[in-house]
Amino acid sequence: MNKKNYIFICLALFLSVSLFGQQGKQKRADTLFNKFSFVKASKVYRELIENNYNKDYATRKLADCYALMRDPKNAARYYKSVVKQEKVPIEYYYKYAQSLRGIKKYEESQEWLERFKDSGGVVNTNDFSKDINFISSVFSSKQQYFLDRVRFNSKYSDFGAFEHNGKVYFASSRDEGVSVKRLYGWNEQPFLDIYVTDVNNKTNVDHTNKVIGDVNSILHDGPATITKDGKTMYFSRNNFNKNTEIKDKKGLTNMKIYRATWVDDKWTNIEDLPINGDEFSTQHAALNKDENKLYFASDRPGGYGGSDIWVVDIHSDGSLINLRNLGNVVNTENAEGFPFINNEDVLFFSSDGHTGLGLLDIFTTIKGENEKNIVDVINLGVPVNSNKDDFAFTMNPNGITGYFASNRTGGKGSDDIYAYHRVPLLNVEGVVTDAINTKPIPHAKITLFDENNQQIAYVETDEDGYYEINIDRDKDYKIVANQDKYIEDYRMFTSKNIQIELTTITANLLLNPIQNVVKLAELNTIYFDFDKHNIRKDAAIELDKIVDLMQNTYPEMVIRIESHTDSRGELTYNDRLSIDRANATYEYLISKGIDPSRITEHQGFGERRLTNGCQDGTNCEEEAHQLNRRTQFIVIKME
Template structure:
């Protein structure tokens, strides 16, 4: 017996570990997806599908991943599976149509585009109509980013927001609070300086006292910047000005350079120039990769694709820099590419007026293959991009928030900083506890189902009775709970109407222990109902009167709950309503005949979800067999 118990314990612990690992895998995949690491995300989604863990969701994410990787052949395979799902978000009809267009299946593409329109989808006219741009069309099928204003923009130029360890660094020409301003003749604004403010500060006044401390800011343009992971080294843009010497080319023009600074006793100092800088062309807008081994920047140095291009240099172990390398013509065009940013998964973002866009400078993301070669670019779409200049994109490590700058209409100054959030994945989570002790119940099974009772995933609660899983927005779900020696419970959950800012909905369960079978109690028999009715029949009143007598005389401390059911005929929605009416009628009868309401913990209807036999509509059943399902049951919660 001990061996059996040990085996069962190990089995349930293994199930709990597997469920936890799979949920962890889903979180990992979503995190990679949000950071444009689509190759790695696709591998994890494949694994989740193989394990049948939230497979519908993983299939849709996998389809999108292949689309963004410019692999329409594979995208079509998984979009085809996705559009067969119940409650599929309508934009997947559109995505499937675009992927079909990507493999030149134009006739079938038009079929699904028509279905998209019939389902209420609106086709927006955009500039991403060529087959080569089908991934951008898919990416922009629904709004990805949502904007909020920041409170520290000035009437001048503000851009280059960069967040690190609770602080926001940015470049600005505000120069508030100083009596002498150095004016840039090009736009009659003060020269740019680098400022820093606490992210959690609500103070909208950022004055000269907020300028970064040390030798960074000069009397000319300074910023934007990037800082190494250890916080000890900064790379920043500045006019060709070092050691009080202003550099100029043969035409008398001063260009940008990238400089390096070190943090010494809280001050940024020891400014260093680099050998790839020049007085004859500009280098600027530095950004570091995830392990600080590469420095990306913008330059119009000779030998590029045209205009300004994105370059990178290797950072050697001694801190020295290698030779500049052009990032290539997938990114660079014959026009201007600038403001590179590398996120924590080494995905490149940049601004360009050379790729198909919505206006002047637009912000783009890049997609890489398994060998980290950039294979395509994605226009981030509205509202990040506008008809004006949009630039200096930054993404936090969560992949869901960050900043960019724009000179679009409606701003405070010439260039303004905007904060963005992507719609985060919604999850449902909860805790299952014991009704008598309030203690958490570990290893309880939680089954997530769609509105048609199709199982999506099985979960198990951890040692704290907790469970969680990612779910879709604007969708109806059901949750069933089950645990040995406990009475199971169910509920419906909807994510319709939930605001985009909400990231989690709660579904706690309190399970009642099964009463010890050794307790000397007469069985409480179910009562039955006529088809499509909920009034108490004569034979039902006989049993209810017996239950009233038991509760008021023989077992004065007995507590029960009421569960009512229907047969499988009729719609599930109607049967849910009918079963609740039966529960209400039963409860009302007991209360009216003397049972204290506090002794009935709950009374609820479960429709056709808990049939007493196999009469689920797939086989022919007699009326007597259907009768067994039209019932109310009484469950003893406690006796004393």
Template structure:
């Protein structure tokens, strides 16, 4: 059966047989279904439906066939009919919801997930409630991955691309040019083999001549692979096929195993089955960690968390250890598969158990300082889609690689997609003391967006150093605070930065807070009339006092101006109005002789940071609204 589908199924299918007397045609259809010949089974169930022969049952089975074929577009049509049947098993509500996600109908999917939960299904309410926010976030975040064409896909299944030593290895069922062909009844495609081509070659014709040299490929499935750093050892998935004998379970199912091969005179030979395999369950999709002391893989062995899980075994001088389940948060009660470890030691995987866009999505893991995995993050679009996205691979440069998907617009059932990444950009520097030039440890550095909302906060190390990851083509502010020092704020932009640049260095020098030893009267806010940005006559008293302080008492003091509005009116209008108030205030001080360099910034913040509860929903007096129509002055530096 098809390698990918043998290991994963994004929904738990209801496979109970009908309790009533079976016709000959229904027996034929069920036999095909139970042999995993789903393409042929769909035709048989359609014939049953057309003859109104146990049509409700046939409709349920037909929907299940399309789910196994990873075809949500067709599955959703028939599950929609199924959920209208009387006394339909609750599981079909979940199946329908998952198929709806596969066609990007997330709103309707949440309705049926809730129905599934309300009728006793094992699902958290929070998963349903938070789904809308998750989908919006995924589609609105800036992409970090970009796709480029792959010219060696075929009309059949292609996946598992893997680069090593100038060659690109991949898995394909394109073998239709030989006299003796073995067809997988699951999807009626030829069985999968491993192919290899020169990475630098632009030749789009990759045929039988490109099959992996040696004795790895057989008449049954070969699949995902991993190659040792020295290029001499190959781990690969294969159907349970040894010495021309195809292994089967009592249920007539052939499982997958991992095998090892050695490169001898340019050919892969000395095929060896790994000792922790079993004929009663599948082990597949090998991946090596960086020092080759662990082999990761996928399995549905007993004792897992549900579906298929990610496991690993230790590789040592005596052979292999005992398989260990990675557990949560990597594995869920659904399906995790296709592990890959990049050059930085980060695990990537495919899963339909973590929040995703549809069927299988690709995820990366996040680890703490002790290398313990603490979270799993969806890679987002364009890597992920509403269909199956899997078999992720990243080159050693960390900037390019491959994955596979059966998304719309491809050439075959699964296609290989190449990706590239623009290097992560970060702001990094050392915070120093203005007087001693020594680094300042444990200072708080906050990254703010253009609206002064906090995005990330870090502490400087013992050497005063910090770094914060940022997006490209974006404006930011860096705010630095430390006890006994004046607050520091600086505008930083990543616009126009060359795509190969990885860091922005910004000079940050903190001045000791001499205001504590040399008290200064607090700079008072000034206020504005409703829908107006003119300086009031009474406000000139405070403005003139500030001018005097800055020109005589504190000739080195630097300030910034922040202006606000009340909540009435649209946010867009209030932003413009408050900016005009900031500009008017700035102009007044400049016209009174203040050097522009001593006003680090003047900015309007609209109706942000209300001083009271007078938002759009609250009834407030004019006096209460007045408190929000203000300009305030912040001391930035004082030498």
């Protein structure tokens, strides 16, 4: 092997390793984004931009991160770059408009809102007069949560389910099968106890499934949470310990959070925590990922009203210090409760004080740039929320499955446990590369076909040769890449039987250059009269030249037709007019004997690709407008 080849191979290996590292970094960023960890995701997207890897995609996601973190200044900064990208989804016009509104650039915001509407977007006319959460559509635009059957609900109240080491723990008032039942006067149901059953249990859960030990009392017990090592339980209980019930000045028995330890195969050593009080309730314990913070709900003095979400630090010796309220972004004048922290340290909770669909709704939170302060809350939408009470949301460590409770219509009892699974959005992505020099190919045409060979998507690669398309799961696909100077390449792939956690399928494509490819530009461009699509005599002459070229000089030539309009008239009308011009051109060539298979596409682009500066509002002569009323021909294949 000569020195030149050795250097080339080493360089190729280096580039491959580098590319693989960047791909892994992007997948990590997307995973963080899908788990609502926007601060961490934004840092990785910024690194991708700095490394110039899939820059357009990373910029879009970074802008979305800032919008979700309620940072309109930085969101507007990056959306400004995003809206300049070719083939950018039109919803980014709307996002840019709203971020401009957030920094009080109202006139510029209105301009981009109008552009969004002109491009076919639908917007509420009151959007600019109401203080709404303009990024909630990120989570509600496509359903991600789907409900699964739960077999252990009863005709009584069941809620607070969570999984731990193959078991499901939950609170229930199903105290059936005992000789004496004590009823809670509020709703005439038995008092709550904490139960446990196998995750896949399909049999009845009764009093024999209560957790073993001293946790369950004669009053309310539950819901609960357990540390990862299974040695400590935090649980809610009426103010009752050592067989003594304590009432407040009004004669009510408030709730407290107690701590129990697992000793000799049972829960014992019940401990009354210092965060409790006799004159207020403390309940709904939740631990963060590192288990050094305890979140809970309380109507203690110092809150904003109703019950609030609070947090306290847990030291290694179990002591609790630095008690604090989570603030008025989370808490309202009404009731907040049932906090839960997922593996990304994202807080979920229930509230009837934030805008929702009914009574209690389930919300998630967004942290700011410093990852310390919560800057916004987002309603999880349907089907998690309904017009009734929805609460006690938990998520398993996989970030895909979990539980919540609801008293919605159609349940088995007063409160029922609902299981869910999330189906994260799925993309196919890839890089189109020159097979000879391994350089990315910008502006390559990517066409996605379904299993019936029907086209379902069309995009172009960015400056780094990168593309991405949203796809459905459980489908077979074919993806085709072509570019004027290359032989097209395709790949078959499937989204069937893939892990639910997977959010990206990679389909890279290699294009081989072809020789003697010619773009029939100005000489062979044909033109149309204003507001017409019929073939003029001068156009027919040019078309006959193309027919001769395809029939006699290059009998294997394959072309693509692209038609355009000038800027005058409505955008949607011009789109239709350009399609009519493309159809007329196509039909003329077919009528002259050209095989339809030799014309891959005949598309209309309206006024979107003007050849000069004659856009709306510009004073141009008729000759200048004429240059835009055209059809061009692009050679895809010569031989």
